[in-house]
Amino acid sequence: GLRFASTTVSLKTETEVDTSENEVVAPDFTNRNPRNLEQLALARKERGWKTTWPKRDFWHRLRLERTQHYVEAFVERCNGEVVVSASTREWAIKRHLYSPKGVAACKNLGRVMAQRCLEAGINFVNFKAIIPWEHCCDSIQEFEKAMEEGGVVLREPRRLYQ
Amino acid sequence: MAAPLLSAALRGTRRGRSFGTAAVLWKRAAPLGPMPNEDVDVSNLEALEKYRSFTRYFRLAEQERRKPCWWNTYHKHTNPAAEPQTDISLPRERLSRTKEVKERKRILRENRRNAEMERAARLQTVLIPLDDVRAEWEKTSGPFHKQRVAEHCGVFRDLFRGATFTPWVALRVQYSQEDEHLVPVYHGNMVTPSEASNPPAVSYEADKGSLWTLLLTNPDGHLRDADSEYLHWLVTNIPGNDIRSGKEMCHYLPPFPARGTGYHRFIFLLFKQLCPIDFSQDARPTPCHSLKMRTFSTFDFYRKHEDAMTPAGLAFFQCQWDSSVTSTFHQLLNMREPVFEFVRPPVYHPPQVKFPRHQPLRYLDRYRDTEEPTYGIY
Numbered sequence: 001g002l003r004f005a006s007t008t009v010s011l012k013t014e015t016e017v018d019t020s021e022n023e024v025v026a027p028d029f030t031n032r033n034p035r036n037l038e039q040l041a042l043a044r045k046e047r048g049w050k051t052t053w054p055k056r057d058f059w060h061r062l063r064l065e066r067t068q069h070y071v072e073a074f075v076e077r078c079n080g081e082v083v084v085s086a087s088t089r090e091w092a093i094k095r096h097l098y099s100p101k102g103v104a105a106c107k108n109l110g111r112v113m114a115q116r117c118l119e120a121g122i123n124f125v126n127f128k129a130i131i132p133w134e135h136c137c138d139s140i141q142e143f144e145k146a147m148e149e150g151g152v153v154l155r156e157p158r159r160l161y162q
Numbered sequence: 163m164a165a166p167l168l169s170a171a172l173r174g175t176r177r178g179r180s181f182g183t184a185a186v187l188w189k190r191a192a193p194l195g196p197m198p199n200e201d202v203d204v205s206n207l208e209a210l211e212k213y214r215s216f217t218r219y220f221r222l223a224e225q226e227r228r229k230p231c232w233w234n235t236y237h238k239h240t241n242p243a244a245e246p247q248t249d250i251s252l253p254r255e256r257l258s259r260t261k262e263v264k265e266r267k268r269i270l271r272e273n274r275r276n277a278e279m280e281r282a283a284r285l286q287t288v289l290i291p292l293d294d295v296r297a298e299w300e301k302t303s304g305p306f307h308k309q310r311v312a313e314h315c316g317v318f319r320d321l322f323r324g325a326t327f328t329p330w331v332a333l334r335v336q337y338s339q340e341d342e343h344l345v346p347v348y349h350g351n352m353v354t355p356s357e358a359s360n361p362p363a364v365s366y367e368a369d370k371g372s373l374w375t376l377l378l379t380n381p382d383g384h385l386r387d388a389d390s391e392y393l394h395w396l397v398t399n400i401p402g403n404d405i406r407s408g409k410e411m412c413h414y415l416p417p418f419p420a421r422g423t424g425y426h427r428f429i430f431l432l433f434k435q436l437c438p439i440d441f442s443q444d445a446r447p448t449p450c451h452s453l454k455m456r457t458f459s460t461f462d463f464y465r466k467h468e469d470a471m472t473p474a475g476l477a478f479f480q481c482q483w484d485s486s487v488t489s490t491f492h493q494l495l496n497m498r499e500p501v502f503e504f505v506r507p508p509v510y511h512p513p514q515v516k517f518p519r520h521q522p523l524r525y526l527d528r529y530r531d532t533e534e535p536t537y538g539i540y
Contacts, residue, residue, distance in 0.1 A: 005498050019285075019451055019452060019497065021452045021453070022272075022451075022452065022454075022495050022496065023498065025385045025386065025500045026386045029385070029388075029500075031423050031424055031426070032383045032388065033314055033316065033424070033425055033426060034314070034316045034423065035314075035350070036382070036424040036425045036426075039424070039425045040504075042504065067223070079240060080228065081314065083311060084238075084310075084311065085307070089219065091266060092298035095266070095269055095271075096291065096294070097283070097288065098273055098274070098276070098279040099283055100281035103286045104282070104287075104288040107286065107288070108288060108290045111290075111292060112292065112295055115279055115296070118351065119349060119350070119351055120350045120351070121349075121351045130218065131217060132505040133440055138286075151532060161292065
């Protein structure tokens with residue numbers, strides 16, 4: 001980076017010299033933000049893997065894991081890296097719940113997860129990684145309703161191809 | 163399996179044409195590690211424990227998929243193994259866990275005895291207070307989650323060239339609007355440039371007599387050089403909590419992401435100082451509207467002062483073009499507004515072959531130099 005050591009130059013000539021150089025702009029612009037393309041719906045989704053389940057054509061996927069003792073929710077990318085997570089194992093959530101498993105836990109986990117997703121800037125999530133015959137059970141329905149009410153859309157926008 | 167491959171290879175070399183099979187298969191050798199399902203005893207199938215349900219199988223399969231393996235996978239190819247990163251966070255004293263664990267167990271036992279909570283859980287009417295949960299989260303697992311999200315948005319890769327830190331100090335940044343509406347800045351949420359036109363209200367927990375530095379950079383918006391950032395705000399030697407009494411080295415410039423460039427990250431960094439530092443080298447003149455002077459590199463800045471300050475807090479937001487950016491370019495920066503367009507990378511076609519197999523007539527269109535496709539859908 002360039003450093004400017006402040007010298008005793010009159011303010012008027014400084015501002016003239018300063019802003020005249022602003023006009024010089026490089027013709028190619030590179031945006032290093034890794035989230036830029038997916039927020040503009042221009043990034044590639046992994047369209048292969050069509051003979052396996054779950055498929056990997058998403059930017060962010062919401063995965064709900066219900067074990068015998070806890071309920072955990074993860075938002076991850078297609079390469080498996082977890083971005084946002086919430087679980088009833090965390091003290092912040094566990095202390096307010098009677099039991100860390102069950103429908104009430106799933107519902108409250110959904111509310112907390114929706115808040116954390118919005119804070120991290122994740123507004124669209126893919127929620128297809130649930131087993132179809134488990135999808136109609138109470139806890140997952142309550143979790144989905146809580147996420148929708150929290151403001152997260154459970155459907156990723158289609159990629160822009162033209 | 164190996165014998166026909168060997169003869170095919172020999173025939174190929176005699177003819178003089180090159181072929182492309184994996185070089186590993188040219189001779190038989192022992193596998194480089196344990197094969198999957200080697201430990202399962204297949205001789206007595208009735209004695210094995212069965213899955214009996216898809217859920218159990220699926221959970222185990224997902225766990226196995228995440229484990230590292232010795233063969234090459236697409237995952238290893240796309241995500242190269244990261245080098246161990248240096249940790250530059252504030253040192254934290256480890257409190258005794260036994261007392262904390264005892265206290266938590268006591269609270270959980272009380273919850274279990276509470277009949278009200280049991281009834282609410284049974285009737286599914288429990289609604290936990292989200293504000294309390296967030297306050298507790300900021301104290302316990304918040305810093306790790308923020309570090310993870312920041313890692314995801316490439317903050318450490320671009321600002322510190324790989325060195326990471328855990329933001330132990332919770333930095334609360336809020337932009338206030340004209341109608342008393344507050345727009346908070348968390349780790350990655352969207353804020354428009356019109357909302358961010360005035361300096362925000364920054365608050366954090368600080369001991370009396372401690373000194374802090376607040377920095378706002380934009381690593382994505384540089385119009386000339388892709389590797390440097392723009393400095394938007396620099397306030398140094400802040401005593402305790404009070405931003406206004408700190409020395410403002412560079413006054414606040416509202417965000418100006420150019421049109422067509424998409425979302426830019428604007429990152430607030432809070433450094434804790436051990437002693438008052440002399441930042442006269444980084445001082446910019448008071449109305450600094452020159453982009454050349456605002457060009458900045460956080461890595462060099464931190465390297466210069468790394469003995470006296472450590473990063474303690476982090477908050478960032480994503481910002482897109484907005485009509486107020488035009489007025490920033492025209493009035494404050496005194497320049498014409500640059501407008502960019504997204505250029506898609508060219509479509510990949512494999513090298514052209516003289517006799518393509520199973521290709522339609524439009525195969526020729528793909529390699530023609532001129533743009534007109536003459537074969538249409540054929």
